[in-house]
Amino acid sequence: MPYAFSLDDVAFLRSAEGEEALATCAALPLTDASRIADVAAARRAVGERYAAVLETVVLRRKAAAKVEQADRWLFTGDALQQASAAPVAAHRARRLAGRDVHDVTCSIGADLVELARTARRCVGSDVDAVRLAMARHNCATADVAPLLVRADALRPVTRDCVAVADPARRDATGRRTWRPADFVPALDDLAKAYPGRDLVVKCAPGIDPAVVPWAREVELVSLDGQVREACLWSAGLAEVTRRATVLRSDGTQWTVTDAEPDEVAVGEPGEWIVDPDGAVVRAGLVRHYAARHGLWQLDERIAYLTGDEPPPGVRAFRVLEFGNYSEKSLRATLRRHEVGRVEILVRGLDVDPNALRRRLKPKGAREASVVLTRMGRTPVAFLCEAERIPAG
Template sequence: MDAALARLLTSPDGVALVDALPPYSPTEAERVGRELRDGGIAPELVAAVLTQSRMRADARAKLGDFAAGMLFTQDGLEQATRLQVAALHAQRFRAAGIDRVGDLTCGIGADAMAAAALGLDVTAVEVDEATALIADHNLRHWDAARVVNADAMTVAAALDVEGLFADPARRNARGRRHDPRDYSPVLDGVLALRERVPALGVKVGPAIPHDAIPADAEAEWVSVDGAVVEAGLWFGPLAESPGHAALVIDSDGAHRLAGSTERAPLGELTDYLYEPDGAVIRSGIVAQLAARLDATVVDPTIAYLAAARPVATPFAHGYRVLEALPFKVKALAAALRARHVGTVDIKKRGVDVTPEQLRPQLKLHGDSRATVIVTRVGGRRMALIVEPL
């Protein structure tokens, strides 16, 4: 999106046009577009408002009811922080007694909105003019929030703030970038800002290498409903304590586990198997979860945990092991047929097989359903027929 189109979209007439559209429907979009063009609306604007309508519908999963009044860029929506996670970011600043926050790479303004909603004074910086116009529209309800169209690393030193937050871009023309040196701005440059403003928070990709994380950081990986969505690096008064942590958010709330990244002890397969949440795995604190469950890993290269008894935990999915056998397609198919299984859910880890390839090879017919985990146990390829707890 160029700045001219962004100015048109954020004008009173442009906003009114987007707001007047019916709920987005892919099957109705062509008809709605034709009616708008027949009514004298320029084709470029018609395409833009229909795109906004689609993105509003897509954004509800991340931003809830706020999405209905927002405008977006595609890249900005893809990188925007989920509302519930952005609220937790903002709460860190408020809990640290910080009133004035600089959001150095604000994008469409999701994190800045969450901070402003908690009563913080927010200066949101965005280098792209079109995106800055979109962010300014999204922050229009908060008098204590303002958008500056500038390069964040150029103006950071001049901001009158007590804390800084940054969400560097992690996507370019080649796609998503995992190397912090490919971030924009580069991660090392952002981290250097803590020398001037110790209260620094940085949202990074969950695939960030552990050796790229400074020793004084609290690194927290976040999952929402089972999907790992981000990692955050927190410094100074924003950090509870240096080290690694996993934050698991589900329908019951937010659950936090922290600890060292030492290896979990190795043991034998037992009657109960646990698959740690992705945030636990990414953070490297599987051993902390193992201690909670009184469990051991079943293979030194796999994060599955075996325990002698069932334990309720938000940090892992648990299974009762019904049968374990060496992974051979014919043997597995026979074991499933003996259980009258016609539908199978297949999970795999550490084994070169895909559920899409394996499922038709089993040739199952039956009225029961089962879960199969294909993985490594003690260095051997095994198929585990399990029952979710």
């Protein structure tokens, strides 16, 4: 069970004594093997607050890939898990630059910090007093100063500003939930609480747009190849109906929308196979992406694309040979090319890549990628070399 922080814990962790305790325990290994020894050492060094200190040290280590200056922030376990990664939060904030913004579920402040950097005026509120106290500390650490208020997201305390919400997406058993009514606060309730207001809601990427009719734009966002969220934009903020935004930790990004052309052919394989970013696939923008880059489809129902020149900045697959797929023929192909290490990608076929790899028992010094898919009703296997295409 995650540690339940109290307001007294937060006050201690923010104090000079708490900072010293955190610095002392930051040197502990905190592994499963060292757990007993670490707890004993923390008790000796810190006293009764040892549990809050150890939990904070552990959470700061986990947060390093999500939050800038994570070694100075305060977190709860649940809040960290739900917090937006800094590049994702910064992207959303840029779309709201210069506006008055109210983060109505600000939690420990991951989104709030970025909103405060771009908004004309910024308010953060949360019903949880502990998380609000942590947000106050984290905002000060990030050198921003939004107005912080304890309030229920469903009882508005501001007017004439954009409301931003990040509802909790887990049910009482800890499992992820997909029904809008099970979000906390519920998505429909959020929409009703801010009638006529511009509203932005961060959701799980599997949300069905049909269940949130008030959302005029659904934006799927990925970071470094992993789909992170769906962002719902109300009528006053929507620019298109569907958008895919692809972010990289190096600061580069691109986007594709349903306002772009989507007329592409279905045809024979070109020199390359391209597996579009998951945000593009989930947003239903595979054809738009293909049209932009001069690609075409192998099958109109499958997301793999092909062409003679891959888009910049992607990992693409140069086709060495292809043919009708069977396990026997694929085994022979790998043996002929002396492939010993093989990556297997599958779309449109009921094949478990890991189980197939074990059965193939590849042997050899060469590394290759195998793409399994359908062209019409025919299963096809492509033997490929994966390459990272430089960004344009």
